[in-house]
Amino acid sequence: MSEKRIRTGRYFMMGNVACAEGALAAGCEFVAGYPITPATEIANQLAEKLPQVGGGFFQMEDEISSIAAVIGASWAGKKVMTVTSGPGISLMLENIGFAIGVETPCVIVNVQRGAPTTGMPTIGIQGDMVQAKHGSHGDYEIIALCPSSPQEMFDHTVIAFNYAEKYRTPVFILSDAFVGHMREEVVIPEAEKIETVYRKIPELGTDPLKLKGFLDENVAPMPIFGKGFKAHVTSSCHDEYGKRNLIDISALDKFVRKLSEKILKHKEEITLVERDYEGAEIVLVSYGGVARAAAAAAATAREKGIPVGTLRLITVWPFPGEEIEKMARKAKHVIVLENNLGQVYPYIKAEAAHFSEVSFLPPKLVGEIQDPEDILKKIEEVSK
Amino acid sequence: MSELVHPYHRFIRPTVTHSSFCPGCGDGTIAQSILRAIDGLSMDMDDFVFVSGIGCAAWIPSPLFNADVLHTTHGRPIAFAFGIKMGLPNKKVMVVSGDGDLVAIGGNHLIQNARRNIEMVVICSNNGIYGMTGGQAAPTTPMGVKTTTTPYGTFENFFEDISGLVVAAGASFVARWTTAHPRQLTASIKKAIQKKGFAFIEVISQCPIQFGRKMGVGNAVQMLEDYKNRSISIQEAKKLSKEELKGRIVVGELVDLDKPEMVEEVTRMRKKAMGGAEAAVDTGRG
Numbered sequence: 234m235s236e237k238r239i240r241t242g243r244y245f246m247m248g249n250v251a252c253a254e255g256a257l258a259a260g261c262e263f264v265a266g267y268p269i270t271p272a273t274e275i276a277n278q279l280a281e282k283l284p285q286v287g288g289g290f291f292q293m294e295d296e297i298s299s300i301a302a303v304i305g306a307s308w309a310g311k312k313v314m315t316v317t318s319g320p321g322i323s324l325m326l327e328n329i330g331f332a333i334g335v336e337t338p339c340v341i342v343n344v345q346r347g348a349p350t351t352g353m354p355t356i357g358i359q360g361d362m363v364q365a366k367h368g369s370h371g372d373y374e375i376i377a378l379c380p381s382s383p384q385e386m387f388d389h390t391v392i393a394f395n396y397a398e399k400y401r402t403p404v405f406i407l408s409d410a411f412v413g414h415m416r417e418e419v420v421i422p423e424a425e426k427i428e429t430v431y432r433k434i435p436e437l438g439t440d441p442l443k444l445k446g447f448l449d450e451n452v453a454p455m456p457i458f459g460k461g462f463k464a465h466v467t468s469s470c471h472d473e474y475g476k477r478n479l480i481d482i483s484a485l486d487k488f489v490r491k492l493s494e495k496i497l498k499h500k501e502e503i504t505l506v507e508r509d510y511e512g513a514e515i516v517l518v519s520y521g522g523v524a525r526a527a528a529a530a531a532a533t534a535r536e537k538g539i540p541v542g543t544l545r546l547i548t549v550w551p552f553p554g555e556e557i558e559k560m561a562r563k564a565k566h567v568i569v570l571e572n573n574l575g576q577v578y579p580y581i582k583a584e585a586a587h588f589s590e591v592s593f594l595p596p597k598l599v600g601e602i603q604d605p606e607d608i609l610k611k612i613e614e615v616s617k
Numbered sequence: 618m619s620e621l622v623h624p625y626h627r628f629i630r631p632t633v634t635h636s637s638f639c640p641g642c643g644d645g646t647i648a649q650s651i652l653r654a655i656d657g658l659s660m661d662m663d664d665f666v667f668v669s670g671i672g673c674a675a676w677i678p679s680p681l682f683n684a685d686v687l688h689t690t691h692g693r694p695i696a697f698a699f700g701i702k703m704g705l706p707n708k709k710v711m712v713v714s715g716d717g718d719l720v721a722i723g724g725n726h727l728i729q730n731a732r733r734n735i736e737m738v739v740i741c742s743n744n745g746i747y748g749m750t751g752g753q754a755a756p757t758t759p760m761g762v763k764t765t766t767t768p769y770g771t772f773e774n775f776f777e778d779i780s781g782l783v784v785a786a787g788a789s790f791v792a793r794w795t796t797a798h799p800r801q802l803t804a805s806i807k808k809a810i811q812k813k814g815f816a817f818i819e820v821i822s823q824c825p826i827q828f829g830r831k832m833g834v835g836n837a838v839q840m841l842e843d844y845k846n847r848s849i850s851i852q853e854a855k856k857l858s859k860e861e862l863k864g865r866i867v868v869g870e871l872v873d874l875d876k877p878e879m880v881e882e883v884t885r886m887r888k889k890a891m892g893g894a895e896a897a898v899d900t901g902r903g
Contacts, residue, residue, distance in 0.1 A: 235899045260901025263704060284890035287898030289703065289883060294729040298696035301689065301726075305668075305697040308687060309704020312901070331690050431902050442631060458666045458685040459705045465630065465680050467688035476632055477680055477688075 237285050239424045246419040248383040248412045252342060253278035254421060255390025256314050260429050261340075262288040263306040263313045265299040267321060270354035271410035272344040275316040296321035300328040300341070307337045308466065310457040312394060312431070314340040318410075319361045320351065322368065329403055330369030333492060334468045336447060336455070338397040338432055340390070342406045344413040347600050356600040357409030359521055362576040365405045366550050372489050374496035376503055377405035377550040379521040383417045389547075395430040396503060400495060401452055407549065409572070411522045411602065435462060445473040448491040450498045496551055504553045508560070510542025515612055516560055518581055519570040520546040523602055527570050530608035539616050549577060554584045561585035566615045569593045572602055590615070625652040628662055630683040637676050639748075641829075641837030643796035643822030647742050648677045650799050650820075651713070654806035665709045666701050670694040670718035673749050673824075674742035677713045692723030695730050698737050706880045709738070709810055716743040716757045720779050724756075731786035731815045735879040738809045739817045743779065744824035752827035762832055780819045784872050789814030791871040795821040795844040798868060805870060814878045821866055 239258045246254070253275045256264070264283060266276045280290040288311075293299040296317055303313045317325070322343050332339055345361050347353035361368075365377045376396050378389040386408060393404040433454040435444055441463040446456035453473065456462035465475040470488045478484035496503070507524075509531070510516045517527040524545040534541040544560045546553060561567055567585045569578045569592070578593045585591045594611045596603045638644050655662070662684035669675035671691035679688035689697045694712045702710045712719075719727050719741045727739070746764065747753040754764040754771045757779065761770040776782070780793040790812040792805040802820060809816035823829060823840035834840060844866065851869035854862055891897070 238899055238901050257901075262900060263700065265700065281890075284887045286901070287887060289887070291699075291703065293696070293699075294725050297693060298699070298726055298729070301693045301696035302700035302703070305687065305700025305702075306704040307700070309666075309701045311704045313700075327690055328693065429901060458687075458701060459708055461663050462685065463630070463662070463683055464685050465688075466686065467679055468690060469688065474632075 235286065237282070239421060239427065241421050241423050244419045244421070245416060246383050247274060248380070248386040248408065248415045249274035249344065250278050251383040251386040251419045252316075252390050252406070252408070252413070253282065254419070255387040256340070256394070257282055257286070258387070258421065258427050259391045259394035260312045260431070261314050261394065262311040263303065264289070264315065265291045265293050265302040265306070266316045267293055267296050267299050269318045269321050271346055271357070271413050272316045272318050272342065274413070275342060275344070296324040297328065300325040300332070303339050304328060304332050304337045307339050308458050310459065312338070312398065314342065316342040316344070318344050318346045318354070322361055322364060326368040330371060330373065331468045332403045333369070333373045333375070335466050336401040336453070336492070337403065338401050338455070339403050340393045340397050340406065341403055342390070342408065345407060345409040353600065355410055357411035357413070357522065357572070358600050359407070359409055359523070359572045359576065362407060362549060362571070362573065365407055372493060374493045375405060375550045376400065376402060376496065376548065377407050378505070378547060379407050379549055380412055381521050381524045381545070382412065383415055383419045386412065387419055387421065391427060391429070395428065398430045398432045399452070400499060400503070401432060401455055402496065405550070407521065409522060434460070437461070447471060447475050448473045448487060450491055450494040452495060500551045503548060503551060504556065505547035506553055506556050507543070507545040507547060510544055510560055510563065512540055513542025513563070514540045514565040515568065515616060516542045516544055516564040517568050517570055517608065518544045518546070518557070518560070520549055520577070521572070523570050523572050526603045526605050526608060530605040530612065533605065533609055534612045539612060541612055552580050557581055557584035558588070561588040564589045566590045566592070568611060568615065570603055570608065572596055572600070574599065625649065625656065628652045628655070628683055630680050633680055636681065638673065639826045641823065641825040642673070643744065643820070643824070644674055644677055644742055646796040646799050647674070647713070647740065647802075647820050647822060648681060650802045651677070651711070651740065651806055653803045654810060657803065657807055658810060660810070665711055666705060668694045668698040668701065668710065668712045670714040670723060672715035672718045672747070674713060674715035675718060692718055692721070693726065694718065695723060695726040695737070695739060699730060699735060702735060702737055702880060703883070711738040711740065711810075713740045714742070716741055716745065716779065717747050717755045720776060721756045727783065728786040731783045731788035731817065733879045734787055734789050734814045734876055736813055737815060738806070739815070740806070741779065741817065741819045742822045743819050744822045744828060746824050746828040748824045748827045752831055764831070780817065780871050783817045788817050789872070789874045789876050789878070790816035792869065793819040793821070793866075793871065794868050795848055795866060796823060797841045797844040797848065801868070808870070808873070813881070814876065
């Protein structure tokens with residue numbers, strides 16, 4: 234792999250730029266997108282760098298065509314990504330469902346911004362957490378990573394590509410304007426220390442009539458275009474050969490279940506969390522940029538002699554319910570912190586409430602990450 | 618006795634046992650014209666990737682054609698095809714879909730990619746109605762026609778010339794034929810496949826079930842007769858006034874231009890990005 238793809242070294246770098254560097258390191262070849270604050274720097278960076286390695290960034294007419302082009306390029310055998318923010322995701326949702334339905338590897342970066350509709354583009358809010366899981370119609374599972382620093386914008390982008398390729402699925406990076414625009418030290422490792430994965434494809438020359446390219450919970454090899462597989466790829470209900478079936482409900486049942494099982498069966502190896510709650514009675518559960526405030530508050534509380542721990546969800550989807558239960562069994566009180574009005578909170582509460590008290594602490598002002606002082610106050614309140 | 622096999626049966630996906638088209642549908646003529654063109658150019662189905670959207674015409678390549686086929690969401694096939702062409706620049710990418718898919722919900726992708734002049738063939742089966750969902754008005758349904766969503770007659774102006782729209786947007790090849798012109802249509806598809814640029818072919822096609830029967834314009838044969846009677850070549854049409862052309866279908870090749878094509882421009886841009894060096898593709902996969 235060339236130096237143009239992996240710029241090994243230590244940098245003072247913006248989160249969004251680190252994301253672009255991560256995509257290059259992961260082997261990304263094709264990116265399509267539409268300009269939007271606060272994600273634009275990723276596109277700008279890739280528009281310059283991708284052509285240098287024979288790839289390209291393409292500015293489409295809207296976000297609908299951006300995700301469509303990305304899916305098309307993925308079926309052409311390319312490693313692909315699109316970058317946007319909430320309004321763009323809202324437009325992409327139908328085709329995100331398409332990517333799930335025909336099992337297309339792709340990375341979708343959502344640098345989240347404030348509020349519904351146009352909102353406040355430069356302010357980070359974790360406002361699209363449940364949209365990523367449930368935004369497109371029908372039952373499905375998704376993978377979503379939540380970086381909390383520029384370094385993780387790099388690291389998580391590499392992981393996202395590897396998950397997308399390994400499980401043949403769209404993978405979200407749910408960043409936000411704070412993490413995307415944050416500047417910090419970013420270390421880009423040497424090429425041989427960066428693990429990259431490329432999808433399994435069928436053996437060349439396989440008889441197309443015998444090729445099972447879909448609906449395997451262990452991930453079917455992808456019959457990418459241009460290799461003579463004569464792949465029939467339809468978003469209509471289909472069987473493992475790709476053959477459309479619009480009359481048999483048992484085919485529909487299999488179609489819906491297999492797509493979800495493919496993710497759920499591998500949930501343990503997909504799930505990434507950071508546990509620091511040994512001996513803690515109060516556990517702060519958070520993800521993304523908010524986790525930094527949670528860690529600061531927990532450290533101060535411990536200095537004061539209050540046994541406080543933290544659990545950070547790195548992958549929010551598939552929802553790591555087992556991790557929540559494991560933590561809640563040991564805790565007396567769980568405090569959930571999100572920079573929103575409580576989106577993942579109901580999911581956490583559903584798993585934890587049987588074992589411990591669970592409460593939610595919203596930011597004082599929506600769009601402002603919780604002040605560690607306020608978190609400390611809440612800790613003192615519940616520890617009484 | 619040897620079995621009689623249709624000469625183009627070899628282009629049909631072996632698992633296909635029947636077509637989903639209604640009796641008398643024009644999509645069969647379009648399907649066969651495409652296959653005749655491919656055969657006429659001595660090309661193989663593996664030279665192509667077919668893309669379609671939602672609607673009856675989208676079911677021409679999916680599942681009929683024994684090739685790589687992507688059957689996509691409503692209105693978006695050209696946008697998917699963009700990514701496929703960029704990923705596989707040496708393959709021929711052909712979009713086959715209907716007027717509702719390409720011109721109503723997907724209109725922006727049609728004109729933007731005509732503007733880009735990206736090399737692909739787009740075949741639009743224009744039946745002037747939403748057939749699959751049961752005969753609703755389309756932007757191509759003539760004014761005043763009663764449909765299931767316009768029981769008092771359509772009250773919107775309609776697209777009389779979608780080929781003209783694509784010409785204005787910048788495509789390098791545009792032709793319009795009807796299903797009563799299968800030979801001319803096949804010849805234009807051949808040209809479109811060989812064209813370095815965005816090649817759009819509009820095919821006025823009969824929907825005898827949802828349009829002909831309900832609108833009282835008759836069955837498939839009567840609709841084809843009507844197309845024949847109303848068609849006028851582009852050369853002849855130039856001699857007539859706008860008034861004289863009312864109700865006529867202008868057929869032929871509207872444009873056939875040489876102009877910058879996007880895939881070639883991207884190759885040029887990459888070379889510039891690499892400081893003039895020949896494009897050395899680094900996929901990152903060793």
